[in-house]
Every structure is written in C-alpha cells, then in structure tokens.
Amino acid sequence: MQKQKKRVPAIVIIALFLIIPLLIATLAFCWVGMYYRDDERIYPNISIAGTDVSWLTREEALNALNLADFDERAGKASVTITFPDYSELMILGEDINLTNDAESIVNSAFNMGRGRGFIMDTISFIQRLYDHDYPLRILHVYDADALNDRAAAFTEEYNNRLAATAPVIYSDKIIITKGAGEEPAEMMVVQDLAYIGLFESFETGQPYEIEYVLPETGTDALLILDLHKVMTVPVESAALNVETLSVSDCVVGINFDFVGAVELLNEAETGKTITIPIEYIQPETSRELLESMLFRDLIGEQTTWVHGGSGRVTNIEISAEAINGLVLTPGEEFSFNDIVGVRHSSRGFKPGGAIVGGEMVTVIGGGICQTASTLYSAIRDTELKVTERHPHSRPIPYLPRGRDATVFWNKLDFRFVNNTDYPLRIDFGLDGRHLTTKVYGTIIDDFPTPPLPMPAG
Numbered sequence: 001m002q003k004q005k006k007r008v009p010a011i012v013i014i015a016l017f018l019i020i021p022l023l024i025a026t027l028a029f030c031w032v033g034m035y036y037r038d039d040e041r042i043y044p045n046i047s048i049a050g051t052d053v054s055w056l057t058r059e060e061a062l063n064a065l066n067l068a069d070f071d072e073r074a075g076k077a078s079v080t081i082t083f084p085d086y087s088e089l090m091i092l093g094e095d096i097n098l099t100n101d102a103e104s105i106v107n108s109a110f111n112m113g114r115g116r117g118f119i120m121d122t123i124s125f126i127q128r129l130y131d132h133d134y135p136l137r138i139l140h141v142y143d144a145d146a147l148n149d150r151a152a153a154f155t156e157e158y159n160n161r162l163a164a165t166a167p168v169i170y171s172d173k174i175i176i177t178k179g180a181g182e183e184p185a186e187m188m189v190v191q192d193l194a195y196i197g198l199f200e201s202f203e204t205g206q207p208y209e210i211e212y213v214l215p216e217t218g219t220d221a222l223l224i225l226d227l228h229k230v231m232t233v234p235v236e237s238a239a240l241n242v243e244t245l246s247v248s249d250c251v252v253g254i255n256f257d258f259v260g261a262v263e264l265l266n267e268a269e270t271g272k273t274i275t276i277p278i279e280y281i282q283p284e285t286s287r288e289l290l291e292s293m294l295f296r297d298l299i300g301e302q303t304t305w306v307h308g309g310s311g312r313v314t315n316i317e318i319s320a321e322a323i324n325g326l327v328l329t330p331g332e333e334f335s336f337n338d339i340v341g342v343r344h345s346s347r348g349f350k351p352g353g354a355i356v357g358g359e360m361v362t363v364i365g366g367g368i369c370q371t372a373s374t375l376y377s378a379i380r381d382t383e384l385k386v387t388e389r390h391p392h393s394r395p396i397p398y399l400p401r402g403r404d405a406t407v408f409w410n411k412l413d414f415r416f417v418n419n420t421d422y423p424l425r426i427d428f429g430l431d432g433r434h435l436t437t438k439v440y441g442t443i444i445d446d447f448p449t450p451p452l453p454m455p456a457g
Contacts, residue, residue, distance in 0.1 A: 042110050053109055061106045078207045079197025081190065084214055084271025085161070089154040091194050093202070096150070097143040142198075151191040158185050162271065167227060174227065174256065174276040178268045185214060214270035221262045224276075228258045231278075237285035240294070240423065242329040247291050253281030295425045295440035302378035303436040304370060304398040311350030312367035316435060318348055319368040320428035323375070323437075327425050328418040333387060334426075336372050336407050336414040343368065343409060355392050355406070369406045370398055370435065372414045375426065376405035378437050379416060384424075388415040 042061060044054040053061040077093035162185070168175040193210055201208040235253025240246075256276050264274045306316055319340045328334055343349045343365025352366030369392070376389060377399055389405045390412045396404050405414040418424045422442035429436050 042106075043114075046109050048105055048109055053106070058103075058106050058110050061109065062102055065102055065106075076205065076207075077198050077201040079194055079201055080207065080209045081193050081197065082209070082211045083158055083185070084212070084269060085158070087158060087161075089151070089190070089194070091147065091150055091198065093142075093198065096146040096198070098198070098202075147194055147198075148191050151194050152187050155185050155187045155190045167223070169231070170278075172278055174231075174261075174278060175273055176224070176227075176261075176265065176276065177273045178265055178270050185212065221265065224258060224261050224265065228256065231256070235281040235283050237283040238287040238290040240290065240329075242327075242423070245294075245327060245423070247287050247294070250283040250286045252283065255279050255281065293442050294423065295442070297441060297443040298438060299384070299424070299441045299443065300378035300380075300382050300439040301437070302374050303434055304374045304377075306367075306370060306430070306433045306435050307397060308353055308367060312352035313430075313433070314348070314350045315343070315352050315365050315367045316371050317430050319365075319371040320430055320435060320437075323371070323426055324428040325425065327423050329423050330418055330421055333415055333417045336375075336405075337409060340368065340371075340407075355394060355396075365409075369404070370396075371428070372407045373399055373404040374435055375428075375437050375439075376414055377403040378439055382439075383419070384416050384439075385419045386416045388413050390414075 040057055041055050042053050042058070046052075046054055048061065048065060051064055053064060056064060077098060079091050081089040083089070162177065167177075190212065193212060197208040197210050231254055233251060233254040236248075236251035238250040239248045241248065256278050261274070261276045264276070268274050306313055322340045323336075326334070326339060341347070343363075345364055349365040351362045351364055353360055354363050354366035354369065355361075356363065373396065376386070379386070380403055390407075391402070392404050392406045395401055406412055407414050418441075420441055421444065424439055424441045427438045427440070
C-alpha cells in the first residue's frame, strides 16, 4: 500500500510569504545602514550656499567651498521685507551675527540626519538618498534669537500702527484702511521670510527683497456694517404733537452706500485705504417751515349781530368761549354739543329766547344756536366736510336762510370733520353785540408743501 504524502498547511505557506519579504527588507535596511551609509561622508542632497556637498567628507566639503567668496557673501547678506504701508524691515547679516566659520557650517551639514540612533539615522539617510526635489540647504551659523527679536519687534510695531488706523470720519467722507484693527501680520511668517531672504542673499551674493502680503480678512464687511449701524440717521421731518401743539425739530438723515463700500473694500489690497462718501438727506419739512404753515390761512369767517336780552347774550358768550381757541387735528370731528356741553344754570347759562317747534320760547341756554349758526356760516363755503346740520324751522334774523344751524342737547347737533392735512383753529369773540368767528388752517393749493407730518404712535 502506497504511503500518502503530508500536505503543508496553508497557514504556514501564508506565514512564509509574509515573513520572507520582511526578513529580506530587514536585511536590506541593515545592509544600507551598516555598509552603504558612510559614517565619514555627508548625507546626499545637501548643499551649502549653493555648493553641493553630497557624499563629501568634511575636508572635501571645505575644499569645495570658495572660502574667500564665502566670507564676502556672508558679510554682505541682507534681506528687505516691504509691508503694505510701504514700511520696510531690513536685516543685515551682521545684525544677527552671521558667522563665516566654514568649518562650523560644514559640521552642521555633516550632522544633518545623524545622532538619533542607528534606525533613525538610517531612515534619514534613505530619505536624503531619494529626496531629490527637496535638497537640504545649510545656512550660516547665526543668532536665531537676534533674528526673531528683530522680526517680532517690527511686526508688533506694524500691527500697532495698522490697528491705530481706525476709520476716520470726516464731514463728507469716511477713510477706512483694509484690515485695520485686525493685526493680520503674523510674527512667525515675518521671521520665516527674514530667514529665507538672508539665505537667498547669502547664496546669490546679492541683497534680497521680498513683499509681505497680508492675509485676506473677512471682518472688514462687518466693520462697515457696524459703522453703517452707528452712523446711519433716518431722515425725519418736523412733526406736530397734537396734544401739546408743539412742533418737533427735524432731523437731517445721514447714510452711505453700504454695498458700494463693501465692493470697494473687496477690491482693495489689505493695508490700503478706501474713501466712502457720506450722504446727507434733507427732510421735506423743517420746524421753521411747519410752524410758519400752522394756522397760516383764514379759511372761513363770519360775524353776526346778537339781539335779545342779557340772558341770551350771556348764553352766546359762554358757548363762544367754550369753542374759542379749539384746535381740530386732521381727521378730527367737531361736535357742538360735545364742546359746549349741557346747558344748565349751574354752568352759568341763563334763560333766553329759542325757537322750539316753530315757536319762540324761553329756555335755559336759549340763543346758543346763534353761536352754532355763525360757525356753520363761516365754513359753509369751504371744503370742510359737514357731517350733521339741522336748519331752524323758521327764518332767523341774524343770517340768510340756508346758513343757519340749530342745536338741541342730545337731539340735534352741528358737526363737521377737519378733512384737511393740517390742523384747524376756531377763534370766537363777542365785541359788544358783534359775534365773530374765524377758522384758521393751511391752504396748500398752489403751494409746494407736503402733508403735515405727525409723530408715530
């Protein structure tokens, strides 16, 4: 009987496939570290001031450098960084104690990637071996603190200067510096630019100039929005207080084109200034104009002769005095009965002649119909809207037919509405036996004025 061969388990095969490449890689790594990496030579892809010192010993690297030219370039190295406000930061090699000690620099190049143990040094070597796109460049030995202090001091000075450039508001314009108050210049960036500039200057032997570009800031539009909120003043015409009959001061409106200002700021470079024009909006009605227009025109006038005894005269005088000086605001309705009130002896009214049911009788308050009739006759031919009026049942001696108005408490009233855009004032006066009423308002026909402004609320 034939013996069956034992099969190798699949897991062993898989393990071999994984372990063998790992062993090969490990051996290769060790071989590179022990034999290929030369402990006497500088790692590959490293240069000093533009001179490739890869694979050179320290002595060979010193010989490769043109020491005379090397020393001269070290003394002349300089960088100038120009900021958006055209201020300049200049740093010379001597300002940061740049050394022309070639031996120290070669030692720095030699020590690049070394000193961290076998594994890490080997990894650094391999990185340098294949990193052709990013060769390491060694600068002079220099005082890093001196470089950083110079860059930090200038950055702080620039930021303070920029922060102090707050929006300046003139009578006709606003001047805004883009990025003002944001302190956008970053110290670390300025330090890096200074370092890079000195290195380039050293490599080329020429002064190096570079421009610092501030990052775009997104808060400038918010600054303009805040300014718009603070500065904008709504225009307000003078307005009449109907309770006190006082006229408020007008307010000149202040505004500027917010959208246009943001567009100007977006187009500007950070650190540059823009000018925003201020707009003043004049109110349609000033206080002086409104006060001069109130009760400016005599709208209606009527004088009647008061006949009868002293009681009738007294009644007319009391009713006329109740109405005298009354102001009707636009839209307000006049009611004779509401203004004059109940006719009662306790209020001083006397018995007097009055027409009741077509007959002349004596009643308390008799005669006040003449006050109502005189006022009605004064406004009859105007545009004022009469809402209630009742004629006498027979002709009266003091006015032509159709110009009278009879009243009776809680039954008959004389009412009209101020349907103009301005207040009305009713003046009454009794001079002897002459009863005169004058109605004052504002006639705006052929007069270029707007309707009367009223306070809100």
